[in-house]
Amino acid sequence: MQDTATTIAIGPDPQAPRLLEKAVVGAGAQVGELAAADAMIWTGTPGDFPAALPAGVRWVQLPAAGVEDFFEAGVFATHPDVLFTSAAGAFAHSVAEHALMLLLAGVRYLPEHLRASTWQQREFFPHVGSLRGKTVTIVGAGGIGRALIPMLTPLGANVIAVNRSGRPVTGDGIPAGVETVPADQLGRVWSHTDHVVVAAPATPRTRHLIGADELARLRPSSWVINVARGSLIDTDALVEALSRGAIGGAGLDVTEPEPLPDGHPLWSLPNAIITPHDSNPPQLRLAAFADHVGANVARFVAGEPLAAVIEPQRGY
């Protein structure tokens, strides 16, 4: 009987992480030698990438979300007949979950609760909020923003997604009713925004996207969450708004400057939650990559279109 199972090689480490092997097998393929493989999962650097691949290898899964280094190393040009996929989107989940955690902790008044050492129900009652019926504006609808939407909607939150084009955001678990607003019309969302999650890339255009003007248009109960890059928020304006209680608070996984220096006012403001850019810790990354690999291997086995296909002619 001939073995007809799809064979996936994992390289370059001959001792492939167990999680990746499990992902491949769980998706209905087998792990095998590169010489006999239909596809390859690559966990190494561009510099170590094979100069030549066996003719049977039709697909290569790369380990990074951004693959500029592989472009620069000429990997795509060297293998024009191979379909490459990146890990774009694979690492967004943990960051989105972190953003949700920061937002919920803020809205439900957790920082003050954690400082308490006595039962203060009546004092705390008025400060405990909910996301139900509230509008959360997510600035940036890339992987993180899109991963966050299906986490927010079951909480009864209304989501406004802000992206460059204003083209309706779609994806797994994203309800049809999500309002999408183009970035150049960001100004018109503030009047009906309760909370803001910043999840946009750092570019010259997005620098200090949230500044004194934007903060002034939010509410005394509004939380501002940043899981993108510190430069998107004007830190001085934020400290000022937090100090005055002009907004409810800020949950920041990224800061400007970063690392946040000792003695910075954000460390001592009671309505600021600082996490030191640890929303996507190393031990979660392999598991996330394994999930991505499993999903893509299952598609490959089924002959379906793969996720995160790299289009070398477009440059990403």
Added chain:
Amino acid sequence: MQDTATTIAIGPDPQAPRLLEKAVVGAGAQVGELAAADAMIWTGTPGDFPAALPAGVRWVQLPAAGVEDFFEAGVFATHPDVLFTSAAGAFAHSVAEHALMLLLAGVRYLPEHLRASTWQQREFFPHVGSLRGKTVTIVGAGGIGRALIPMLTPLGANVIAVNRSGRPVTGDGIPAGVETVPADQLGRVWSHTDHVVVAAPATPRTRHLIGADELARLRPSSWVINVARGSLIDTDALVEALSRGAIGGAGLDVTEPEPLPDGHPLWSLPNAIITPHDSNPPQLRLAAFADHVGANVARFVAGEPLAAVIEPQRGY
């Protein structure tokens, strides 16, 4: 032209809360006098309930989830031809959201973050977890448990629901694949449980449901969340497990004793989060009731079955 809109009276306060009026109108009905009403939203006590209702009133929505007091006052017996609905399920959302917040804050190591006043990325990295791929056992699949399930599944968590019958849990947003286990087989879930949320009623059978044995079978990374009643957990055993680091931590909105007295060890354990039974504060309750009213009025207008129908012959 005759007015054919469905008319809903709101009583007994002639100044009905605006939120309720909005809910009625938003659901396609109009607010009007009791004499001309098709249905009534009741916000008062059983003692104030009208001895007689106009013949046009076919449905009455009561303001409480538990309606024992209305039974005792004879309200249902006095109005045998009227369909009554309770607010059962209406108040579960806020408690479920609170449970999610406590669980996420625990799993992502927020308490230690909030105590920090210096950037400790490398120190914190190993302690930041995720719910993705983790199994959360929800003990009690009533309103709170059922509201929590659709909040957990988009995070990639596997949910085990524990109820008395073991009959598969169903409801809005509950995926078909949720495993349901009868309470008398609770013992077999621990080996594959990562985190526990206690959301069952307090009865003699559920007293100290989580004790030393159960805690011993959890993991050093497990969080135990209680949003039900303090008596469901053996507090001494919990303190012992938390002190030894035998489990990751505990998030408690309810305690035994309650209120938790000053100086109790739970106040100072770094892996305990205490919120003083404030997961469903008064200001959120009216909004939740209004949502329930809106949904039921919409069903009434459409001639569809109402939610939370009281069956007087069954006693609830």
